[in-house]
Amino acid sequence: MVSAGGIEAWLVEDHTNPIVALRFAFRGGGALDPEGKEGLADMVSGLLDEGAGELDSQAFQKRLEDLSITLSFDAGRDSFGGRLRTLTQNQDEAVDLLRMALTVPRFDDEPVQRVRNQILANLRRQAEEPGVIARRALFKEMFPGHAYGRPTEGTPESINAIETGDLRAFVNRRIARNNLVVGAVGDISPNDLARVVDNVFGGLPAEAAEWNLPDVQPHAASGAAVIEKPIPQSAIVFGQRGVKRDDPDYYAAYVLNHILGGGGFTSRLYRQVREKRGLAYSVYSALLPMDEAGIIFGGAGTRNDRVVETIDVVKEEWRRMAAEGPTVDELADAKKYLTGSFSLQFSSSDRIASILLSIQLDRLGIDYLDRRNGLIEAVTLDDVKRIAQTLLDPDHLRFVVVGQPQGLPAGG
Numbered sequence: 001m002v003s004a005g006g007i008e009a010w011l012v013e014d015h016t017n018p019i020v021a022l023r024f025a026f027r028g029g030g031a032l033d034p035e036g037k038e039g040l041a042d043m044v045s046g047l048l049d050e051g052a053g054e055l056d057s058q059a060f061q062k063r064l065e066d067l068s069i070t071l072s073f074d075a076g077r078d079s080f081g082g083r084l085r086t087l088t089q090n091q092d093e094a095v096d097l098l099r100m101a102l103t104v105p106r107f108d109d110e111p112v113q114r115v116r117n118q119i120l121a122n123l124r125r126q127a128e129e130p131g132v133i134a135r136r137a138l139f140k141e142m143f144p145g146h147a148y149g150r151p152t153e154g155t156p157e158s159i160n161a162i163e164t165g166d167l168r169a170f171v172n173r174r175i176a177r178n179n180l181v182v183g184a185v186g187d188i189s190p191n192d193l194a195r196v197v198d199n200v201f202g203g204l205p206a207e208a209a210e211w212n213l214p215d216v217q218p219h220a221a222s223g224a225a226v227i228e229k230p231i232p233q234s235a236i237v238f239g240q241r242g243v244k245r246d247d248p249d250y251y252a253a254y255v256l257n258h259i260l261g262g263g264g265f266t267s268r269l270y271r272q273v274r275e276k277r278g279l280a281y282s283v284y285s286a287l288l289p290m291d292e293a294g295i296i297f298g299g300a301g302t303r304n305d306r307v308v309e310t311i312d313v314v315k316e317e318w319r320r321m322a323a324e325g326p327t328v329d330e331l332a333d334a335k336k337y338l339t340g341s342f343s344l345q346f347s348s349s350d351r352i353a354s355i356l357l358s359i360q361l362d363r364l365g366i367d368y369l370d371r372r373n374g375l376i377e378a379v380t381l382d383d384v385k386r387i388a389q390t391l392l393d394p395d396h397l398r399f400v401v402v403g404q405p406q407g408l409p410a411g412g
Contacts, residue, residue, distance in 0.1 A: 003194035005202040009182035010356045010366065011193050014349065018088040020186040021349040022098075022196075023357040025081030027179040028211025030152030037162050039154015041075035043119060044170045048073045048082070050111035052100035057111045060097070069094045071101065077152055078291040079361055080174060085350060088187045091196070099200045102175055107167045119159050126153070130235035130402035131299065133227060138237050138297075138400045141225070142218040148293060176208035177201060183356025185349040213292045217241060224311060224399035226408050234307045234403025235299070238314060240396055242287055242294035245362045251375045252383040253287060253391060258334045259326045259384075260317065260392075261285025261298055266333065268317050273300060279310045296391075307405035315394045322392035325385030339373040 002008050030041040049064070049071050051057040064071055067090040073082035086094035126132040136151055143149030154162075180201060184193050218241045243253045261269040261284050273283040285298035302310045326334070346352050359368045401408060 001190045001193055003198045003202075005198040007177060007180065007182070007197045007201055009184055009193055009197050010360065011183075011188070011190055012185045012352055012356065013187075013189065014185060015187050017349075018187050019349060020084075020086055020088055020091055020094075020184065020188045021353045022084040022182070022184045023081065023350075023353040024083075024180065024182045024201075025079040025357055025361060026175055026208065027079055027181075027361070028174055028208065029076045029079045031077045031147040031150070031213055032174070032211060033147075033150070033152065033154075033158075034166075035150070036158055037154075037166055038150050038152065038158040039119065040158075040162055040166055040170055041080050041174070042153055043115060043159065043162055044167055045073035045075040045080065045082075046115045046119070047107060047111060047167065048101045048105050050115065051106035051108055052097070053104045053106075055100070056106065056108060060101075063093070063097060067093055069097065071098060073101075075152065077148065081357070083350065083353070091188070091192075095196050095199050099203070102171075102200065103203050105167075105171060107164050109164075112164060112167070116159060116162070119154065120156055123154065123156055123159065130229060130231060131237070131301075133229070134235050134237040134299075134400045134402045137225065137227060137402075138239050138398065141221060141398060141400070142239055142295065143216060143293070144219055146216045147213055148216065148290065172205070173209040174211070176205040178206060179208040179211055180204070181357060181360040183353045183360065185353040185356070215292045218293055218295050220393070220396040221398040222396050224401055224408055226405060227400065227402045228404060229402050231403050232304065233301055234304050234401050234405045235301050236307065236310060236399060236401050237297070237299045238311075238397055238399045239295050239297045240393055240398065241391075242296040243289065243391065244291075244294040245289040245364075247289075247294065249383070249387045249391075250287075250289070252379050252387040255331065255334050255338065255376065255379050256321070256326070256384050256388055256391075257285055257287050257296065258338060259330045260321055262287075263334065263337065266337075268321065269298070269314060272313050272317055273310060277309070277313065279306050279313065283310075283314070304404045305406045307401055307403070308407040311399055311401075315397060318392050318394040318397055321388050322394065323389075325381070325388045328381060331379075331381050331384060335376055335379065338376050342373060 033040040070085040140149045269283045280300040280302045283300035
């Protein structure tokens with residue numbers, strides 16, 4: 001559907017319940033935060049519903065509560081977005097509140113300081129979480145000098161450096177019509193949705209500031225870096241280059257990762273690390289495609305005296321998969337699961353709206369839902385063996401360990 005104002009939105013009509021769910025996003029996210037003010041996008045996401053127009057924070061929140069409207073915003077590396085969920089009877093009021101939040105946010109001193117303090121408290125908590133420390137260190141290593149290597153949630157110093165003018169500049173530069181995507185599900189017709197999106201987004205600037213980042217290849221390192229922390233169990237994260245979402249081999253890599261470490265209890269990493277040796281309660285790998293780079297990312301946690309063994313087993317499975325690829329049965333089981341479980345994702349109107357949004361952000365095409373399982377079914381054993389051989393590189397699989405692992409020197 002394209003509105004009279006030229007705004008495109010994807011809609012799944014469902015008149016079973018009198019509810020409308022709207023998801024929207026603007027291309028360009030936290031990775032675009034200015035240096036020294038990392039966390040700006042995240043801070044804005046916590047403030048847009050803290051007062052707008054003539055309504056201060058308390059009045060705005062009371063209006064949402066009184067009308068049972070859910071409105072929230074979120075910031076990712078490559079996009080900034082939000083969600084609105086409302087009863088059909090309250091649709092007009094909900095739409096007006098969303099429009100105000102996007103076009104005339106207040107950024108009053110009290111909510112700005114309150115949200116800043118909340119973020120700072122969360123950062124202090126995260127500074128003690130081994131897994132968070134390890135992930136941040138790994139991204140900094142893999143993307144030196146690139147925005148992806150900076151913490152999108154910010155640091156205490158960068159959060160304290162953000163001023164009200166920065167918040168307003170973000171809204172003025174990042175929220176516009178030409179970087180907007182919209183997905184809607186529920187008790188609303190195409191004509192009504194057209195009026196809604198024109199009402200909400202029609203008054204936004206026509207063009208946002210440039211949001212494309214430089215394309216980057218993750219830095220290829222080896223070995224393990226250790227960050228000392230006096231805890232009995234070490235947190236391990238690992239990563240290497242991966243594939244972007246538009247890579248022709250994405251689906252082969254997707255199936256490969258499911259077999260290697262993304263398939264939960266059935267994955268090779270789980271069987272070898274958890275079941276066979278009891279080294280970790282959980283171990284996993286995942287594809288992480290971003291707009292300008294792709295990585296394979298994973299993690300585990302184990303006792304300090306078993307870290308070296310855990311790393312060795314992960315690297316060995318990486319090497320074995322690269323050399324041999326999966327078996328016929330592993331491929332068949334992975335494809336059966338990935339296609340059969342897909343429908344479980346459509347569990348709510350909010351979830352469906354989120355999927356519509358992701359399809360647009362990834363530029364997969366409006367017929368993606370019809371094609372998706374066929375793309376996975378088309379992956380052959382040769383495809384997976386080829387991508388395993390060309391992609392998996394155990395000699396450049398970088399590990400970061402937070403704890404007091406025995407047998408690994410600090411640094412690395």
